Amino acid sequence: MQIKKIGDLKRVYFIGIGGIGMSALARYFHSRGIAVSGYDKTETALTKALVAEGMPVHYEDNLTLAPKDADWVVYTPAIPAGHQELDYYRAEGYAVMKRSEVLQQITESSFNICVAGTHGKTTTTTMIAHLLRDSGYGCNAFLGGISANYNTNFWSSEKDVCVIEADEYDRSFLKLSPDVAVVTAVDPDHLDIYGTEEQVRQAFADFAQRLKRGGLLIRKLGIGRELKAERMWQYSLQNDSANIYAANIRIQDGGYVFDIVLPTQQIEGLQLNMGGMHNIENMVAAVAVASSLNIDAEKIKAAVASFKGVKRRFEYMIKQKDLVFIDDYAHHPEELKALINSVKTLFPQKKCTLIFQPHLYSRTKDFAQDFAAVLSMVNKAILLPVYPAREQPIPGIESNTIAELMDGGDPVLMTKEALLTWIGDDVAQHREKEFGEVIVTAGAGDIDKLVGPIKDRLLK
Structure with missing residues (x-):
């Protein structure tokens, strides 16, 4: 046919x-x-x-x-x-x-900026697309999250440039042909598809080889020597061994002010109005892309300041002196670790309660020990039942698989219904008043449907 x-x-x-x-x-x-x-x-x-x-x-x-x-x-x-x-x-x-096959057809003849990574890719892709749109450079954007600036995951432009979130699930990203490829992380994930960590790393190496001739690879410092290209920049949060990194970072109003050192210039006094040190690192990668396209430094600076974030990526739902409520998509141990560390850095005095919905039985089984170690870092961890998505249950694997391995975090297993009752009856009335409290919801399943009801109960 x-x-x-x-x-x-x-x-x-x-x-x-x-x-x-x-x-x-x-x-x-x-x-x-x-x-x-x-x-x-x-x-x-x-x-x-x-x-x-x-x-x-x-x-x-x-x-x-x-x-x-x-x-x-x-x-x-x-x-x-x-x-x-x-x-x-x-x-x-x-x-x-x-x-993935449709994306391949759409992007066959365009200039493609493709962002891959086992975490950080949605935020980084959205940041790049925003910098290109806000600066007037222009792009077509295919995002894996809803941009808070434009309330959408897609926009079009006359410019034949596509910014694409390159998904490693099912090896989808190997259908793309990047002119600029960004790789944010290659931690093991989707082991139901890949089998081993080595196979995950190999897929990312293959993705780097998909670069068009003369293309640019921008990879995070230290994430795998197998990712190679003729033209390559390395970025880091603040390690000056990289070509591109942030310096002079200051916390300001739940966000940050910092400088970025680039291969050909330095941009000072960038203001990022969202939480999470990992988001500074994501913005470093995004600014590297904008700089590679020769976008003016002042336009980049203005675009960074106007970036409102991505829905469900360190998204502030309530931000009061004694009560902060953050919602995040984190569903891998490394993402949860970055999320919790960011909360502790921004709000060191506040009690932290994390409500986590594990995503997939296979991921829960593969990373139970890692999840347990990370969730033990908070004052209180509430675990909801596993969200199965595309999977059938695995005998003996449930949220208590994680809870039983925890040595801190005061873990409690709850249903969604019990959680909402607990928030309304217990947290809203007896929360920590002196230093305040941070409530965090995290997960990639349907936990987002609870965010509105939790917010309503907390504000009552």
């Missing part, structure tokens, strides 16, 4: 349209005047937004609701086996593609 080119498409159908990467693609096609519709398992704020923008979504795996005139059918690898609609489209010979 002849697969239609993007310019000839009339209708694209998405199976799993509510995923963060899938919805960015849906918005891309919709922005080009192509009819877009989709299926997802549950209604979310994101699917409601797509419907409001003119993309119908249904929530039942039902062939009568699936369009028969779709030119392309795009699906996410998270869709379980035996999905009726997906099986139908495959059996009938439709052009059925993964998200």
Whole structure:
């Protein structure tokens, strides 16, 4: 069957349209005047937004609701086996593609800035896209999170430049051809896909080899000698062995002021209005990209100051003197460690309660010891049941697998319902008043649905 080119498409159908990467693609096609519709398992704020923008979504795996005139059918690898609609489209010979294959088609002829890493990539991608947009340079952005500045995960531009979050899950990022490749971290993750840490590292080395001729690799200092390129810069938070690093860092109003040393210049007095030392490091990488494109230093500085962050990435939900509530997407031990260290640095006197929803049984099993060590760093750790996503339960693996290994953190297992009761009855009435308290929600599952109710109960 002849697969239609993007310019000839009339209708694209998405199976799993509510995923963060899938919805960015849906918005891309919709922005080009192509009819877009989709299926997802549950209604979310994101699917409601797509419907409001003119993309119908249904929530039942039902062939009568699936369009028969779709030119392309795009699906996410998270869709379980035996999905009726997906099986139908495959059996009938439709052009059925993964998200990564569609991104490959979209970016074949553009100048591509691709950001990869087992953590830090969503924030870094959003920072780069914001610097390019705010400075007037322009770009098309495909993000893995919702930019707080623009309340979307996609935008288009006349400029033939794409900023893309390059996802390592299912080796998707090996379909891309970067002109600039950024690698933020290569810690082991997705071992259900890769099997071993060595295979994860090899995939990132292969990604670096996807650079176009003369392309630039910007990698974090010390994350693997196997990542090589003819042109390479290394960045760091503040290690001056790197080509690019931050200096003279000062904490200010829950954010930071700092300088950045670059290969050809130094930019002084940048102001980042979000928490987390790891976010300074992410911004160092973003400024390196902007600098490589010769964007003016003053424009970069203004864009950094106006960056409002990414939803669910160290996002302040309440910021009062005696009460701070932060929501974060952290779901890997290294991400949780960075999150907790940032909270302790910014609010050293405050009691820290962390509410964590483990994501995937396989990740809980693979990193139980690491999760336990990190969660032991807080004053109180509340563990919700494991969010299974695409997985079936693994016998003997649950949230108490982590709790039993903890030697601090006063761990408590709670259901979502019990948590909301506890927040309303206990925390809101008996919280630490003298030095104040920080409440943090963390996880990549559906814990975000609890953020609004927790905030309401805390403010009451």
